[in-house]
Amino acid sequence: MFGLIGKNIGMTSIFLDDGKNVPCTVIQVNPCYVVQIKKIENDGYFSVQIGTDDKKVNKTNKPLLGHFKKAGLSPKKKLLEFRESSFSSFILGEKINMDIFKEGELVDIKGVSKGKGFQGVVKRHNFSGVGERTHGQHNRLRSPGSIGAGSDPSRVFKGKKMAGRMGKINVTIKNLLILKIDFHKNLIILKGSVPGNKNSYLMIKKKKWN
Known part of the structure; x- marks a missing residue:
């Protein structure tokens, strides 16, 4: 699997085995679902769209309701698209858990930076x-x-x-280390900081060589 959607919970610090105290970010990664699979024949490229966190039906417009119904899913709050070379192994409505990550792994984090x-x-x-x-x-x-x-050029x-x-722009932070994973609470602790405000959604991508 390529990656998942996470929510920025906030920052804290933890002690490593060597006694060093390092700043880290806590990200909540709830189960994600495959909402759409794009193919070259229909869309011109390969990608997979995944969604997370349930959304109320009465707060979802009809086109989106039909989009989710096609995948057999309830409406989702956040949708993100992952582009790769091929996604032939995925199924519409498939559930993806955070067990695709492991401690000590490097990931890339993409999000929208804080507006100033x-x-x-x-x-x-x-x-x-x-x-x-x-x-x-x-x-x-x-x-x-x-x-x-x-006088010349008479303009800016x-x-x-x-x-x-x-x-308020897209920012990608590369090669962040996963320090700890709590599968019971769906939490990932990363070394360092990530873009965006608290409770903002993030794209967590696995490194291509992993």
Whole structure:
């Protein structure tokens, strides 16, 4: 199996066998179900769509209800698609548990980072500001400075680092170590941090060579 959907519970720290205290993230991985299998003949590529966590029927629109009914499943809160070379071994409605992972394994975590809102260039792009407070310069400490010439080209080039909305983008953290797995509570403890807020959903992918 390729991976599962997990929910970010929060961060903590644990002691390793050598006595070191390391920061780690707790992820809840409830059973996932195969909702759709995409094939080259119909969709142009191979992938499998899986879902997790039940959702109320009265909060699901009719097209999605039909989508889940085709797989013989109840509505799910979160759907994610895993693209690989072939998924001939999967069956619609199949249940996938977290026992595909093991302690000591490396995984990739993909999620949506925390939104920071509208931020200036110092926080967004690590600018240092125009300079120190000298020669009567009292309000330029966090200014972006010049953004281009005036007469030629008489415009600002696309991609110029300026103030704007920060965060809320797809982020992938690679090679995170699984420190501990609790199969009774459906919990995975990873070394390090992961993108996103608490209770946000994450894509947990096994390394290709595992």
